[in-house]
Amino acid sequence: MTFPFRIGTRRSKLALAQSGMMQRAIAAALGVPANEVETAVPLVEIVTTGDRIQDRRLLELGGKALFTKEIEEALLDGRIDIAIHSMKDVPAVQPEGLCIAAIPEREDARDAFISRDFAAFDDLPFGARLGTASLRRQAQAQALRPDLMIEMLRGNIDTRLRRAADGEFDAILLAVSGMARLGVTEHIREKLSLDAFLPAPGQGALAIQTRAADIDAPWVATLNHADTALAVAAERGAMLALEGSCRTAVGAYAAIDSGTLRLTTEMLSADGSARWRRVGDLSEATTETARALGQRLGAEVHLAAGDQEVDPATLDG
Numbered sequence: 499m500t501f502p503f504r505i506g507t508r509r510s511k512l513a514l515a516q517s518g519m520m521q522r523a524i525a526a527a528l529g530v531p532a533n534e535v536e537t538a539v540p541l542v543e544i545v546t547t548g549d550r551i552q553d554r555r556l557l558e559l560g561g562k563a564l565f566t567k568e569i570e571e572a573l574l575d576g577r578i579d580i581a582i583h584s585m586k587d588v589p590a591v592q593p594e595g596l597c598i599a600a601i602p603e604r605e606d607a608r609d610a611f612i613s614r615d616f617a618a619f620d621d622l623p624f625g626a627r628l629g630t631a632s633l634r635r636q637a638q639a640q641a642l643r644p645d646l647m648i649e650m651l652r653g654n655i656d657t658r659l660r661r662a663a664d665g666e667f668d669a670i671l672l673a674v675s676g677m678a679r680l681g682v683t684e685h686i687r688e689k690l691s692l693d694a695f696l697p698a699p700g701q702g703a704l705a706i707q708t709r710a711a712d713i714d715a716p717w718v719a720t721l722n723h724a725d726t727a728l729a730v731a732a733e734r735g736a737m738l739a740l741e742g743s744c745r746t747a748v749g750a751y752a753a754i755d756s757g758t759l760r761l762t763t764e765m766l767s768a769d770g771s772a773r774w775r776r777v778g779d780l781s782e783a784t785t786e787t788a789r790a791l792g793q794r795l796g797a798e799v800h801l802a803a804g805d806q807e808v809d810p811a812t813l814d815g
């Protein structure tokens with residue numbers, strides 16, 4: 499192990515909060531004393547193309563990869579040694595030479611209901627305006643309430659919260675986990691059920707990305723949370739089979755209870771009027787069998803759903 503051991507991160511508040519958390523965990527795993535963290539395990543801020551592009555249309559052409567490209571190049575070049583991502587934003591396939599080496603314990607995977615005027619989703623009046631950029635959340639909300647008017651809501655979490663507080667929307671939906679990491683959970687009116695709002699694959703989890711050669715490094719194991727890693731393997735198996743992207747309404751959530759992994763995965767039509775869901779259990783799961791369960795259930799859902807409409811205006815998870 500050579501120091502400094504550099505952690506690459508985007509500059510958004512959420513990215514900095516997540517990498518700051520992991521900086522402390524990595525320093526502990528590497529045996530770095532508290533007063534040497536900043537020099538031994540420094541954060542290296544990287545501005546990605548996605549952060550730079552102002553033109554929405556260009557951003558949509560490039561998709562989510564634009565937010566990870568420069569970070570992955572820095573990893574491959576050796577300018578950084580590790581990168582922290584929201585698992586939800588990590589594409590199904592890793593670039594050559596890189597891997598997801600560890601998955602820390604997941605935060606709350608649920609979606610949050612945020613509103614200035616209404617205490618709960620069920621309190622929304624007929625035709626209320628719901629802000630989201632996620633096709634999944636749109637479809638799940640309209641499955642319950644076809645009357646809701648879905649409006650595009652972009653920007654970072656702070657911007658979205660401000661627009662909700664200003665009454666620009668009757669309500670918005672965000673991941674509980676991102677809000678928790680930013681310390682803004684006081685804005686949550688209701689945590690939505692995992693059943694009605696089945697989360698995006700990997701929601702609430704972080705991905706620790708390294709060069710492939712580091713996958714068996716001893717410090718990696720200390721950062722990994724076994725049950726989270728198995729659950730995420732199942733969810734991402736389903737995502738792969740569903741060709742799930744930010745552009746289709748796809749949900750997948752797995753958890754381990756008394757040694758049994760249970761995966762639920764679904765696809766919805768864009769307006770939520772149709773929904774295809776499968777649930778499966780697995781005992782003594784390994785990464786491979788969990789991923790295989792995900793791929794099997796995902797393939798069943800895909801077959802049942804056929805080709806669903808893709809919404810090119812949607813970028814978000």
Ligand SMILES: NCc1[nH]cc(CCC(=O)O)c1CC(=O)O
Pocket residue numbers: 584585586587671672673674675676677700701702703814815
């Ligand atoms: N697509 C944006 C995004 N990517 C990761 C998170 C935070 C949630 C997470 O860590 O899964 C968010 C915001 C949101 O969905 O509210």
